[in-house]
Amino acid sequence: MKNSYSKNQACKLQSGTKIVGKWHSHPYQIIRPLGAGATGSVYLAESAQGRVALKVGMDSMSITSEVNVLKHFSKVQGQILGPSLLDVDDLVTPEGTFPFYVMEYLKGTELTEYMQNKGAEWLGILMIQLLGDLDRLHTAGWVFGDLKPDNVLVVGPPARIRWIDVGGTTLIGRSIKEYTEFYDRGYWAQGSRKAEPSYDLFAVAMMMINCAYPRRFEKQGEKPLLFLKQRIEEKALLLPYKDVILKALQGKYTDAVEMRKDMVKAVSKSTSYKHIPVKEKTxxxxxxxxxxxxxxxxxxxxxxxxxxxxxxxxxxxxxxxxxxxxxxxxx
Known part of the structure; x- marks a missing residue:
């Protein structure tokens, strides 16, 4: 096997590298990297069953935790919250042994990209679906933690959000182990980093804002909430959901079901017909x-x-x- 990885680079694998699991002997060929995070790197790979997503980690405990989350997802009757778990094994290299797991490869569009040129009602519809999934996750005792557009895809038709990275998922009551500042309520001085449903709901609100501001923005001034309110009011995409977003930012929702109900009402209002007058002739x-x-x-x-x-x-x-x-x- 070609020596294309190193301990310091979280077992970086080059395109074309062939690997075989230590325990199950399933072969995989790396096609290209899909992304990297705090717990490891994800690759698109070819397998005997077709294309898969393969995540190689540095820490066995972190990988085991993610595997357990994916197993929990598979036990939710009638719903597929995250990618299906296909294999768990170890990769033996001259530099050491690295844990990895293989999951379903989801082909779709990143949320902010999908929302370009879409009407406001589509943002609400996708968030309603996401909130339903979060409710099931929270009921199972977990918080997503690092919830952001980078960690979800819109697949379909029919259009549906699917989670693609569960590296930040944390048991309720513990400290959030992985987060991104823009979606983190601690960064915006709106609460702690304790793993609870309201932490994820704050991130949902920030994801909606991100859809209107794909390039994001940094915190400004001494009143972050007022600053966010002003940014919301500047975008037509967000106006139908202004009240829902502000309640989520302030931690006024105790669970996803409550926020979802308000989102349903906001969607019904956002689809109301508005007559646009034709320009008068000279x-x-x-x-x-x-x-x-x-x-x-x-x-x-x-x-x-x-x-x-x-x-x-x-x-x-x-x-x-x-x-x-x-x-x-x-x-």
């Missing part, structure tokens, strides 16, 4: 129109208006049907 053009042409244009406008109303009603019906479908999947 006086010069109006004066040139004959009586008959005015009548003809009027009929065309009426037909066009009727057409758009029909399209709107159909779109609203389809959106409502999709929301009901998602609720059915989350029950």
């Amino acid at each position: 006086k010069k053009n109006v004066q040139k129109q004959t009586k008959s042409s005015r009548k003809s244009n009027k009929l065309k406008k009426e037909k066009k208006s009727s057409y758009f109303i029909e399209i709107f009603l159909l779109s609203s019906f389809l959106l409502l049907a999709y929301i009901l479908y998602l609720f059915g999947q989350m029950m």
